[in-house]
Amino acid sequence: EAGVTQFPSHSVIEKGQTVTLRCDPISGHDNLYWYRRVMGKEIKFLLHFVKESKQDESGMPNNRFLAERTGGTYSTLKVQPAELEDSGVYFCASTGWTGEAFFGQGTRLTVV
Amino acid sequence: SQQGEEDPQALSIQEGENATMNCSYKTSINNLQWYRQNSGRGLVHLILIRSNEREKHSGRLRVTLDTSKKSSSLLITASRAADTASYFCATRLSMDSSYKLIFGSGTRLLVRP
Numbered sequence: 001e002a003g004v005t006q007f008p009s010h011s012v013i014e015k016g017q018t019v020t021l022r023c024d025p026i027s028g029h030d031n032l033y034w035y036r037r038v039m040g041k042e043i044k045f046l047l048h049f050v051k052e053s054k055q056d057e058s059g060m061p062n063n064r065f066l067a068e069r070t071g072g073t074y075s076t077l078k079v080q081p082a083e084l085e086d087s088g089v090y091f092c093a094s095t096g097w098t099g100e101a102f103f104g105q106g107t108r109l110t111v112v
Numbered sequence: 113s114q115q116g117e118e119d120p121q122a123l124s125i126q127e128g129e130n131a132t133m134n135c136s137y138k139t140s141i142n143n144l145q146w147y148r149q150n151s152g153r154g155l156v157h158l159i160l161i162r163s164n165e166r167e168k169h170s171g172r173l174r175v176t177l178d179t180s181k182k183s184s185s186l187l188i189t190a191s192r193a194a195d196t197a198s199y200f201c202a203t204r205l206s207m208d209s210s211y212k213l214i215f216g217s218g219t220r221l222l223v224r225p
Contacts, residue, residue, distance in 0.1 A: 004154075033212060043155075043200060043215035056210035091155060093213075099204075101213060103147075103155035 002026070006092050006104035013111055018080040021107045025074070025094030031055075032075050033101065034067060038088040046090075049075060082111045117216050118201055124222040131188040133219040135201030136181075142204045144177055145213065146186050149198045158186075158199075163206070193225045 005024045013019050025032045034046040046065070047057040051072035060067070064083070069075040079086050089108050093101040119134045135144070146158040161168045161177045161184065168175050174187040188195055198220050202213040 031211070035213075035215070040217075042217040043202075045212045045214065048210045048212050056212060059212075093155075095211070099143075099211065100157055100160065101145075102157070105154040 004092055004094050004102050004104035006090075006107050008107060009105060010108045011110070013082055013109070015084055015111055016081045018078065019082055019109060021077045021079075021090050021092075021109070023075045023077070023092030023104060025092070026096065026102055029094035029096045029102075030072070031095040032069060033093045033095075034075070034077055035091040035093065036088050037091065037106075038085075043091065046077075079109070082109075084111050087111045118199070118219045120219060121217070122220045122222070124224065125191055127191060127193055127223055127225050129191055131191050131195070131221055131223070133186045133199050133201075133221070135184045135186070135216055137184075137201075137203050137214075138182065140206040141179075142206050142208075142211075144175075144184050145202045145204070146173075146175060146184075147200045147202060147215075149200065149218070151197070155200070188221075191221075191223045193223050195221060196223045197221060 007022045030051050032049040035043050037043045045059040048055045049069045052069050066078045087110050089106040091106045093103045095101050117136050143162045145160045147155040149155050159170045159175050161175050172189045177184045198218040200215050200218045202215045
């Protein structure tokens, strides 16, 4: 069974540009979460989807971040326009009925 | 304020020794989980302990939970060089319908061969 996959694995963009991160959860997992780890700091929750609906987006830092999960399958996280402080590793996780969270490998975003 | 905080921030031990990492949290939890992150890779789930449990074992891992002190510890016995990684505790809050995980900043473990 395929795990959670994220694309791209790395992205380097200039300040002011737009970047879109993608997450494919484990098939059949209704819950999808986005997290972010800024260099050396804790892993912070961004938002939670149940199927295509946003259950909790209390962790989204500002309106430059837009997450979608059309059709309740894969999810995208768009940062527009990107700022230097957006650099970090963005993780996606999905959970099924057991509640155990399966994480992707993360996308390392560098804004220069 | 930070829900989960690990202690120590960094730990260096010799292969074969035991490694102990601690985690403290602030609010009532449903469960507490430990994850490992190898450099440049994703988070790997190690073990989950529920709020009504006090101790769990999985291979060389032993986790304890003291809800009265709001703390947990992860013990890795007979460490190996391959155990070198960052270890995070994460809590699932009792009153959070989102069931999101709240992570700490992690402990960096270095196991010297």
